[in-house]
Amino acid sequence: MKPEEILKEAYDPERFRQAGHRLVDELADHLATTLKGEGPAVLPWQTPEQAYERVQKLADTDAETVFSATLAHSIRLHHPHCAGHQITPTAPVAALAGLLSDMVNNGMGVYEVGLLGTAFERHVVKTVAQQFGMDDQADGILTSGGTLGNLTALLAARRAKSDMKSLEQSSSNPFSVMVSDQAHYCIDRAARVMGWGNQGVIQVPTNHRFQLDTEALARSLELARQAGRKVIAVVGNAGSTATGSFDDLNGIADFCERENLWFHVDGAHGAAVAFSNKHRHLVSGIERADSAVVDFHKLLLTPALATALIFRDGREAYRTFAQKAEYLWSDQESQAWYELARRTFECTKTMYGLKIFSILAEHGVAIFEANIDCLHERADQFATLVSQSSDFQLLLPPQTNIVCFRFIGSPQDRVPEHARNELNQSIRTELTQQGSFYIVQTNLQQTTWLRTTISNSMTTPDDLQQLLEKIRNLASTQIQQSKLKTEEAEVLSDKDERLLDRTGDELAEEDPAGG
Template sequence: SLVDGLLNNGMGVYEMGAAGTAIERLVVKTVARQMGFGENADGVLTSGGTLANLTALLAARSVKSPSPVWQEGHREQLALMVSEEAHYCVDRAVRIMGWGEGGIIRVPADGRYCMQAGRLEEYLRKARREGKTVIAVVGSACSTSTGSFDGLEAIADFCQKHGLWFHVDGAHGGALCFSEKHRSLLAGIERADSVAMDFHKMLLTPAVATALIFRDGQHSFRTFSQKAQYLWERETDEEWFNLAKRTFECTKLMMGLKAYALLRTYGPELWAQYLDRVMELGRRFATLAQETDGVELAVDPQCNIVCFRYHPEGMEGEALNALNEAIRQALLEEGRFYIVKTNLRGSTYLRVTLSNPFTTEADIRALLGSVAAIAAAGIKSGAGERNAY
């Protein structure tokens, strides 16, 4: 970040940031290989997963839309399909592209909060009856709330059958491509048309840096095409080194340097060790939570995101939700722990993301002990009442 700030190179045009552009390409190609893509894969780095997902869906629109939207605007009611547990930025992208509320088709999740891929056919038929042109499916690897991984192979099969664009939002879990132990969670990701993956979530990199990978590198040039004669002579040139032809950003940070510095200094082995460590922390937290009286898991975790709640016998509904909301507030006021909450099908759960590799079992036990103690005190003084804490 210091070098980036001192150089202050704009990364949109090669002449303004030659070294940073080459570094970015090296990083992108490294990620593409780790995900199992071939040599034709290419991509860019963006300022965050939200922008990466939007850019990928703009590419999907350019490639799969029956009419040239970029030049002529919308003629059809375009739509995409996504799990009901997907990150909100997918919904936001659909609305930004002008597809409206009807442009996002939410497929129900199963008991593990993974997309029910077996119902994609049903929802596609329904969308077509309603006059919608479905062009893409978005898979989550993983979901934000519970860290659940959609079945990417099944989604890939469906997209291949129907000629749809397959995008994977791997902002959090896509990094597992660097872990031999856990990369099976991403089985099928190499069949995606595009993948978004954050460096700043699971790869020890300061915010913000996201890789957007296209299986067919030419698709990265389909998203944006417009005249800017003071920058380049021909708008159709597929020049990998002029990044502004493939991204929203013209004056963008030299974000590839962060990831490159780690790769160059420690190699991908550092990332593999880190990923294995935080994934194990997730498993250990789940085990200790199940051993704590009154604590229950929302779902057996697949990664380092764990959702749990305190559930006293005989307490349900709003009283139970209020109790867990009050537990979180009390934890924040104590100042020893910071955790968040999430709502899963009407129920409030406490949520932790174990990203610090120096977290110990003693830390986890202390948190769970505090949760139980706060809950016991609250129940004694007036169960579930928000003002009782």
């Protein structure tokens, strides 16, 4: 085919219409069965090599085959047995918005290639700021994930609290940020990206509920200063990654005000509770933060990635990225809200706002509250189930939808402490490979915990009861197998001892060939 013909075929509207209808039908069928937990298992486990081999074979097929294979061989977040990492089963309307965004492909870097997308973003950002309890001064951006949102906030902190007043300056000051030992690794990564080195993050100890010990802040600051560090910010966790623990944000805000430090809230996971009347109290104090992030792709039904970064004083975002880019903007000093790339890392970016706005337009803000309340309730129910089961141990009552627990064996047949980590790790490996449930694990103070993030409102208490039963069965098989292995090893070592006891003549008689 001639180049023109190849391209004409690719853009053929009828071809698109038919393929689109087929795909939407397939997705709707997928949704219908998956939400009920019917059809294939939640995790169609395959090794990376198998996945790669499959993809190589798909290269010679067509898009329809590729789409079907993707559905068949991907983890199913809409399945009620999916409770692993912090990622939401998308609201179908947001997935449709994703298709629309991908087709119109508005680049968003400057207003002309954003238009409505830019306005959607503003609306969403203002809605979040309002939910956080901030006033009209607050403003921000949507960006590519909590990791980038946190880095952007720390860049703003550095500009505001140091001698580095723009991206065009450099500084040799050893800056640091204080954060609990439960912070997501992206805070440490952000500090290193900014060149702050090993001491860029000062870890503040946590209490028995894995919340930052606000009493320890002063001492940590003093030690950091004695070590020659210039501390510029404190990051509070609004939902730590491992356990979903919420720091005392008001306590941190008080401290930051006293010490003139930037206060950032990493609410990537849990700041979503600001949408719930019942659970908003968990982020009380977020309205005092200089900056805060929340991921819409964790608890708020939006396809990844979609993160809001809010500044209490919206002007901070412009100041952070103050830099010359004449080929994009004519007026370098202006703070026009609609020139988004002045405030973000990204130049071209996707229409995040459209996906979130579509959910709001279709279902109203109440859907976020409904999702949060439902998931929190389910997590509480699961925690109760675990604590009522004498062969399981609950790490702590959940504050959000994250529940950590482990199998310890029945009171009559306790698994010895030294064997529990390995047992729980192998339970989780086996679960993953069998694929009937998806959960993850975490290590805290040298202890392995099974970890669920109950992200799907379709997950019922009965599903969670089944999960415990499944773990029990796996544990019993694993224990049986390891007993057999131990017995075999004992038999073998007995045999070795008997062999050692015998004389060379006796052995030679049994095996004259000396084999």
